[in-house]
Amino acid sequence: ARSSAGTKAGAKVRESVAPAIPFRPITGFAEGIYYAQYSFWSQVKVDSIGLFKSVSLLVMLLLWVCLMGIDLKENVFGGPFGMEFYPTTGFILEDLRASRPLLLILAFYAAELAWRERSTGVHPLIYTTPFPQTAFWGAKCFTMILLVMVFVSLNICIGLILQFLAGYPRFEPAIYLSFYYYSGVPLALMGILMLLIQRLSPNKYVGLLLSILAVVALLFSRRLGIEHFLLRYAATPDLLFSDFNGFGHDTRAFALYMLYWFSWIGLLFFILTGIRQKAGQWLASACLMSALSVGGYIFYQTNVRQPYRSSDQLKEMKGNYEKKYKPYSRLPQPTIRTAKLLVDLYPDERRYQVKGTYELKNNTSQPISKVLVWMDIESRTTLLSITNAEVEAHDAEFGHFWLRLKQPLLPAQQTTMNFALDVSKSGFEKFNKEHSILENGAYIELEKYVPRFGYAAHLELEDADERKKQGLLPQTPYFSDNGYELIDFEAIISTAPDQRVITTGELKNEWSQHNRRYFHYRTSQ
Numbered sequence: 288a289r290s291s292a293g294t295k296a297g298a299k300v301r302e303s304v305a306p307a308i309p310f311r312p313i314t315g316f317a318e319g320i321y322y323a324q325y326s327f328w329s330q331v332k333v334d335s336i337g338l339f340k341s342v343s344l345l346v347m348l349l350l351w352v353c354l355m356g357i358d359l360k361e362n363v364f365g366g367p368f369g370m371e372f373y374p375t376t377g378f379i380l381e382d383l384r385a386s387r388p389l390l391l392i393l394a395f396y397a398a399e400l401a402w403r404e405r406s407t408g409v410h411p412l413i414y415t416t417p418f419p420q421t422a423f424w425g426a427k428c429f430t431m432i433l434l435v436m437v438f439v440s441l442n443i444c445i446g447l448i449l450q451f452l453a454g455y456p457r458f459e460p461a462i463y464l465s466f467y468y469y470s471g472v473p474l475a476l477m478g479i480l481m482l483l484i485q486r487l488s489p490n491k492y493v494g495l496l497l498s499i500l501a502v503v504a505l506l507f508s509r510r511l512g513i514e515h516f517l518l519r520y521a522a523t524p525d526l527l528f529s530d531f532n533g534f535g536h537d538t539r540a541f542a543l544y545m546l547y548w549f550s551w552i553g554l555l556f557f558i559l560t561g562i563r564q565k566a567g568q569w570l571a572s573a574c575l576m577s578a579l580s581v582g583g584y585i586f587y588q589t590n591v592r593q594p595y596r597s598s599d600q601l602k603e604m605k606g607n608y609e610k611k612y613k614p615y616s617r618l619p620q621p622t623i624r625t626a627k628l629l630v631d632l633y634p635d636e637r638r639y640q641v642k643g644t645y646e647l648k649n650n651t652s653q654p655i656s657k658v659l660v661w662m663d664i665e666s667r668t669t670l671l672s673i674t675n676a677e678v679e680a681h682d683a684e685f686g687h688f689w690l691r692l693k694q695p696l697l698p699a700q701q702t703t704m705n706f707a708l709d710v711s712k713s714g715f716e717k718f719n720k721e722h723s724i725l726e727n728g729a730y731i732e733l734e735k736y737v738p739r740f741g742y743a744a745h746l747e748l749e750d751a752d753e754r755k756k757q758g759l760l761p762q763t764p765y766f767s768d769n770g771y772e773l774i775d776f777e778a779i780i781s782t783a784p785d786q787r788v789i790t791t792g793e794l795k796n797e798w799s800q801h802n803r804r805y806f807h808y809r810t811s812q
Contacts (some may be wrong), residue, residue: 307689323422330426333451337403338396338430339437347392348441356445359383363449376459379527381444384470384526389438389507393478394498396434400427401485401494421561424486431478432471439471462533469526469534472545476521477502479552486559512596515589517582521548527718531728538713540588543581550578589717594664605748606757608685612659616742619655621647621696623740624774630733631803632782634726638711643737645704647673647696650772654695661743662686662708663736665722670707671738685746706738733790 338344361384363372390573481498485808488494504511508519516522523544526537534541545716553574561567589595596604625646627722632639649655658676663684671678672689680689696702721732747762748754754762780788781803792808799805 314447321494326419327422327426327429331429332618334400334403334427334430335433338400338434344396348437351389351392351438352441352445354388355383355386355442356449359449361447364455374450374455375451375530376446376450376457376462377533379450379455380462380466380470381528383442383446384466386438386442386470386474389474390477390502390506391499392438393431393435393474394495394502396479397431397478397496397498398479398485398491400430401482402491406491410801413720419561419564421557421564421567424482424556424560427482428479432475435471435474435478436467439467439474442466442470453619465534469541471672473521473523476545476548476552477505479556480520483552483555483559486507509598512597512599515595516544517547517585517589519771520551521545524715524717532725537714537718540585543585547578547581547585549576550581554578585715588713593716602748602753603757604684604752605746606753606759608743608746609748609759612685612687612742615659616744618657618659618741619649619651619653620658620701620740621655622650622772623774624701624772626646626737626777628733628737628780630778630780632724632729632780632786632788634724634729634786636711636784637714637724637726638709639724639729639731640709641733641737642670642706642707643705645706645738646701647704648701649696649698652698654697656692656695658690658692658739659741660688660690661740662738665716665719665738666710668706668708670705672706673701673704685743687743704738708736710736727786732744775810777807779805779807781805 343762359379359382363374363378365371443466446459446463480501481494484497484501485491485494488497505520505522508514508522513519516524523541524537526534526541528534551574553572557567557571557574562571623645625644627644629642630639631641657679658673660671662671666686668686668688671688671690673692675694676690676692678688679691681687682689692702710722710724721730722736723730748759749758749762751761754760776791778790778792780790783790784799784802784804788804788806790806790808792810794806795809796807797805
């Protein structure tokens with residue numbers, strides 16, 4: 288028996304520490320889920336209050352605003368040679384997205400989050416309760432994501448304030464909201480990785496050191512010889528923003544790369560926190576299947592659908608090309624006199640087709656019996672023929688074709704060549720600003736992707752040390768005997784009905800047909 292005063296005091300104590308949760312006995316899966324989700328949100332609340340009320344974080348946020356604001360202001364208003372950039376939303380976000388110092392801040396607060404209970408001495412109580420480890424560490428991951436969102440929000444506020452001060456007239460909330468996705472998701476992946484490193488670490492400081500080493504390794508992975516994005520955690524091909532297309536080139540690839548890495552980090556999470564439970568085993572298996580299936584699709588897009596070469600492989604390929612084809616650099620080849628093209632652009636599908644005809648002339652003093660034609664490996668050749676000639680060999684590695692003329696093309700004689708090619712962009716390849724077809728705007732330097740003749744000097748290896756390593760002589764300027772000459776050019780180009788096309792020559796006609804828009808260009812001389 289206790290006194291009434293003691294009872295009231297005890298009631299007050301219990302009221303201050305006990306969770307406001309109605310008691311339900313754990314008798315099945317549903318009850319387990321009920322208590323797990325309550326534990327999760329309770330831990331999120333405790334971690335968030337402890338994190339966001341800390342003086343150190345408030346000071347760090349203030350310093351971040353100052354440093355990023357000054358850096359962005361200098362980049363916009365203090366460009367090279369005194370240039371000032373127009374502060375479009377895309378320009379602002381491109382500058383703010385490269386927030387590498389933020390990774391070090393995340394590493395520090397991942398350590399604080401992971402070791403908070405052990406630092407305050409309450410971990411024996413928590414670890415001896417039926418509090419699911421999955422819910423416990425899941426709450427910390429969620430809190431880390433909240434921290435990332437706070438920093439992204441600060442970056443957005445910095446950009447908005449700078450635009451307001453610069454008198455930028457447009458407020459573009461949709462673009463700023465997309466920043467939570469394109470900047471926040473990779474940062475969240477990094478934050479979760481740092482938390483799991485702390486989960487494996489024997490103490491906070493070893494974990495902090497390992498997290499920093501992981502950041503350095505990931506930032507400099509290319510220099511370490513890790514180039515493929517399937518091996519570079521939370522990394523994607525360069526995100527490029529334009530006011531025409533937004534992140535149009537990268538959206539699909541970015542989403543799949545993020546899903547791929549979330550699958551792997553989810554697998555690691557469930558192995559470390561929930562693999563002893565049946566539900567944890569199922570979730571870990573689902574993450575593994577997701578990682579393998581998405582990774583397989585990405586591998587098909589990057590390695591099978593189109594050739595993939597690392598930097599070393601590219602250097603080796605260039606050296607092999609020069610060794611194989613340099614002897615043919617003085618081979619007499621025909622010159623293009625007239626080019627007529629039919630080009631069909633499909634912006635929604637990010638592909639285009641070309642059908643073309645060349646009138647060729649032998650401008651050399653020697654008969655031509657063999658023609659060396661090369662196509663860029665980004666295109667798929669569906670037709671290649673020269674009148675009275677046959678394809679003798681095809682070198683798929685370099686996109687070269689050997690065509691043998693049944694009758695040599697004598698000096699000043701002419702012949703006709705027909706060709707067709709198909710180009711499709713997946714978004715997984717490195718962005719080529721000279722060869723891009725997007726939903727709202729394409730730029731194609733077509734002369735580099737239609738057939739050309741002779742030795743491809745641009746494939747020569749330029750690195751002097753690498754040339755020496757591969758046994759090549761020092762590079763010398765290459766001048767072709769079959770240089771560019773004036774030609775007659777004509778093209779009919781079709782595209783989506785809401786787009787326009789500009790190309791070489793004068794616009795002779797424009798019409799619409801079968802939900803396509805056509806433009807006819809021709810040079811006047």
